[in-house]
Amino acid sequence: MVSRIIPVDEFDLIIFGGTGDLARRKIIPALFKRFQDEQIPSGSRIIGAARSDMDAEAFREFARDAIVAECKVSHENKDLAEFVEALDYVMIDALGEEGWADLSALLQPGRVRAFYFSVGPSLFDALAERLDRHQMVDAETRIVVEKPFGRDLSSARALNKVLSARFDETQIYRIDHYLGKETVQNLMAVRFGNVLFEPLWNSQFVDHIQITVAETVGVGGRGSYYDKSGAMRDMVQNHLMQLLCLTAMEPPAKFDPDAVRDEKLKVIRALNAVEPHHIIRGQYDASAEDSSFREDVENPQSKTESFIALKCHVQNWRWAGTPFYLRTGKRLEARDSEIIVVFKDAPHSIFGAEAGRHHNELRIQLQPDEGITLKVTIKEPGPGGMRLLDVPLDMSFAETLGPAADTPDAYERLIMDVVRGNQTLFMRNDEVEAAWAWTDPIIQGWESRGDVPKPYDSFSQGPAAADMLMQRDGRTWREIGQ
Numbered sequence: 139m140v141s142r143i144i145p146v147d148e149f150d151l152i153i154f155g156g157t158g159d160l161a162r163r164k165i166i167p168a169l170f171k172r173f174q175d176e177q178i179p180s181g182s183r184i185i186g187a188a189r190s191d192m193d194a195e196a197f198r199e200f201a202r203d204a205i206v207a208e209c210k211v212s213h214e215n216k217d218l219a220e221f222v223e224a225l226d227y228v229m230i231d232a233l234g235e236e237g238w239a240d241l242s243a244l245l246q247p248g249r250v251r252a253f254y255f256s257v258g259p260s261l262f263d264a265l266a267e268r269l270d271r272h273q274m275v276d277a278e279t280r281i282v283v284e285k286p287f288g289r290d291l292s293s294a295r296a297l298n299k300v301l302s303a304r305f306d307e308t309q310i311y312r313i314d315h316y317l318g319k320e321t322v323q324n325l326m327a328v329r330f331g332n333v334l335f336e337p338l339w340n341s342q343f344v345d346h347i348q349i350t351v352a353e354t355v356g357v358g359g360r361g362s363y364y365d366k367s368g369a370m371r372d373m374v375q376n377h378l379m380q381l382l383c384l385t386a387m388e389p390p391a392k393f394d395p396d397a398v399r400d401e402k403l404k405v406i407r408a409l410n411a412v413e414p415h416h417i418i419r420g421q422y423d424a425s426a427e428d429s430s431f432r433e434d435v436e437n438p439q440s441k442t443e444s445f446i447a448l449k450c451h452v453q454n455w456r457w458a459g460t461p462f463y464l465r466t467g468k469r470l471e472a473r474d475s476e477i478i479v480v481f482k483d484a485p486h487s488i489f490g491a492e493a494g495r496h497h498n499e500l501r502i503q504l505q506p507d508e509g510i511t512l513k514v515t516i517k518e519p520g521p522g523g524m525r526l527l528d529v530p531l532d533m534s535f536a537e538t539l540g541p542a543a544d545t546p547d548a549y550e551r552l553i554m555d556v557v558r559g560n561q562t563l564f565m566r567n568d569e570v571e572a573a574w575a576w577t578d579p580i581i582q583g584w585e586s587r588g589d590v591p592k593p594y595d596s597f598s599q600g601p602a603a604a605d606m607l608m609q610r611d612g613r614t615w616r617e618i619g620q
């Protein structure tokens with residue numbers, strides 16, 4: 139097999155917030171795995187920059203522990219010893235002057251320089267200003283920013299303004315880690331690499347589309363962030379929106395950043411204003427062992443949602459009349475994320491009414507296992523007339539591809555795309571703003587009506603009202619965890 143590694147040149151990656159949770163759980167382990175796969179050339183440097191008073195050796199220790207915990211390697215691992223050698227640390231004050239000259243002195247001219255802003259958005263301005271003032275920004279400089287990118291349209295615009303004052307849009311990488319997931323990219327491969335589906339991919343043949351991102355975890359230690367955010371801001375405005383875009387968009391002329399992002403933007407702009415009775419909000423109750431949402435966020439009056447189900451329409455020629463149902467929540471029955479394209483029944487059954495009604499379904503499974511299933515109708519074997527049966531044509535990536543299906547974590551892919559300078563899987567400024575422009579009126583509506591989410595049992599399918607949303611239309615959700 140041809141090597142799957144696309145080499146990159148030596149680079150410097152600076153992680154602001156280098157001792158934080160994201161660095162520990164995702165960024166540093168992802169870099170280690172790319173190093174293990176020999177994609178990161180030795181000579182590249184990864185520099186942690188944070189307020190914590192530590193030296194490079196202590197940062198290496200921190201990274202070592204993070205990698206051992208996340209990548210299932212031992213402390214004695216040889217790659218690990220080599221990898222941490224490439225790490226350095228600068229104690230820096232984002233709002234003051236300390237550390238900036240030290241950081242500047244560490245950087246090598248003439249190579250890609252990526253600054254990862256793994257800090258709250260309130261620090262973006264200060265970081266950007268200091269990078270500029272200390273002349274650390276050149277043509278090869280990139281910055282990476284995490285979600286949440288604002289909490290509404292006006293704050294997102296303000297952030298875009300702050301960043302665009304110092305960086306060109308081609309230097310700004312707004313991460314939505316769902317775009318780095320292998321199956322999400324596979325969705326594009328399935329749609330645009332095959333002739334089978336695209337002719338049917340429209341309202342003439344598609345009855346509806348279901349997008350579900352279900353989690354079993356609660357809000358964990360992120361209560362105070364989550365109570366101000368809720369599922370709409372935390373998941374729908376970004377991750378589910380991206381899944382919807384990739385499912386609904388027109389084929390771009392080529393797989394290049396602006397061609398893809400132009401098409402996604404058109405989808406967001408074509409979304410209808412969702413009517414209040416087409417959105418169900420839920421909040422999880424306590425279970426025998428686990429606390430309730432309100433306990434987790436330490437706010438007994440919280441009106442924030444941990445679950446959303448909604449129906450929307452992409453108002454364009456391709457999708458007129460085909461509803462998109464989106465659903466996401468925490469503390470649901472299973473970790474289960476998927477996109478299901480439900481095709482219409484055959485227009486006429488030659489087998490008579492007793493054969494029943496049947497339709498095809500294409501199911502693209504993101505989590506926990508990655509795979510694609512096409513449900514087709516066949517004759518039930520044996521005598522007894524023409525009895526029809528729906529069976530899955532199943533392609534579990536793990537079974538079909540074996541070790542080749544070992545998919546990298548989304549962050550591995552995305553960080554290397556930053557180094558390579560490929561923005562295809564990152565959100566553009568106008569895309570983020572359009573997503574907020576769609577989300578804002580929905581949230582404002584809840585606030586002005588004093589809407590209270592419906593309680594649901596922990597580890598269930600969510601509130602019963604979410605089922606009703608579908609049942610009213612004569613449809614049903616696929617059961618979470620089935």
Ligand code: BG6
Pocket residue numbers: 285353372505
């Ligand atoms: C994050 C959200 O962006 O995505 C979390 O802030 C959520 O609340 C997480 O749990 C889900 O990501 P994944 O990759 O585990 O599906």
